[in-house]
Amino acid sequence: MFLKKLFNFSKDYSHYLEKGDRYFSDERFADARDAFREALERIEQGDENDIPKKNSIRGKIAESGNRLGWLNLTEAEHALNSGELKKAEDHLRIVLELAEDPTLREKAEKILAGPGAETTNDNKYAANNSCNSCKGDDGEANHEDYGIDESMHMEDRFALYIHPLPEDLPERYAEMGVKFAGGYLLNIDGDADAALKVYDELSEEKENDILDYEKAIIYYHKGDTRKCEKLLKKALEINSTNPLCYIGLVQLYTESGRVAEALPVLDRMISTDLIPDQARLMQGDAYMLLQDESSAVDSYSQALTSPGVARQAAERLVPLLEKHGRSEEAAYLAKKFSKGCC
DSSP states (O other): OHHHHHHHTTSOHHHHHHHHHHHHHTTOHHHHHHHHHHHHHHHHHSSOOOHHHHHHHHHHHHHHHHHHHHHHHHHHHHHHHTTOHHHHHHHHHHHHHHOOOHHHHHHHHHHHHOTTTOOGGGOTTGGGTHHHHTSOTTSSOOHHHHTOOTTSOHHHHHHHHHTTOOTTHHHHHHTTOHHHHHHHHHHHTTOHHHHHHHHHHHHHHOOOHHHHHHHHHHHHHTTOHHHHHHHHHHHHHHOTTOHHHHHHHHHHHHHTTOHHHHHHHHHHHHHTTSSHHHHHHHHHHHHHHTTOHHHHHHHHHHHTTOTTTHHHHHHHHHHHHHHTTOHHHHHHHHHHTHHHHO
16 A cells, blocks of 8 residues: 555546546446545645645545445345345444535435334335336336446446435426436436437427436536537526526536626525525635635635535635634634545
């Protein structure tokens, strides 16, 4: 291990950041999390004091942990249904160790509090009969039509991926039907063009904000940011309460150097109570990119009152307070949120 560290010392944080992004894209979330943590360690060991960059990497670490958490929650639910209580408990404790998503943590804690308190019978996806819509006449998923991995039923894979979506989106995605589910999985499996064809065919039948959002993301990855923005705005005209569309616009503006345009989008999310806690955190990040540290401090400070994002807000706020000579406040927050900040 020492030799490995020694020979890799010359590689800076960007090497591990790029590596983590590749792992994340390949859905190797554990490897991605390790790479992002290494990137953060490298940047903190260096002379560079780029707080927005550090916060961005921390966000990637958190998202990787959340993805791992959802996977472990799914395994825990399967174990419970099979009567393997110890195995389920092990997976649930991994959820609590890795995940920061408040919804995910609450669900794991409820199951741990009592094995009978919550089972897959009340799972959002299973509750709406859409599992049946993902099957053919013979009760099995149509793998040949959509290229789905035979090792897992189509509805199981689809449910796994839509389960982490915010608000009422897991139910809405589940109600989109078998053709949409097939396109969705095609995109996940790397065939974006085939997925886009499915979405376009469905859009001809009826306009839908989910379809426009999914198409927007595909166009973004193709490098067509103009088409992406147009589709996201169209989706919001159809449904002004879809949080993914707002997040998509914020990320589009931020990553294309139009950070100031992201602020009104975040303000609207906060004022209309659309995942406002996460929006407040993203607002602070946007202010940091704009080098408006005073406004960033205000945003992060307000986010401290929200349990689901308080630790992440503290991680961002502590170095800012120290930088501006507010060492007593920084020390108090570091102690209060010592698990996440020290």
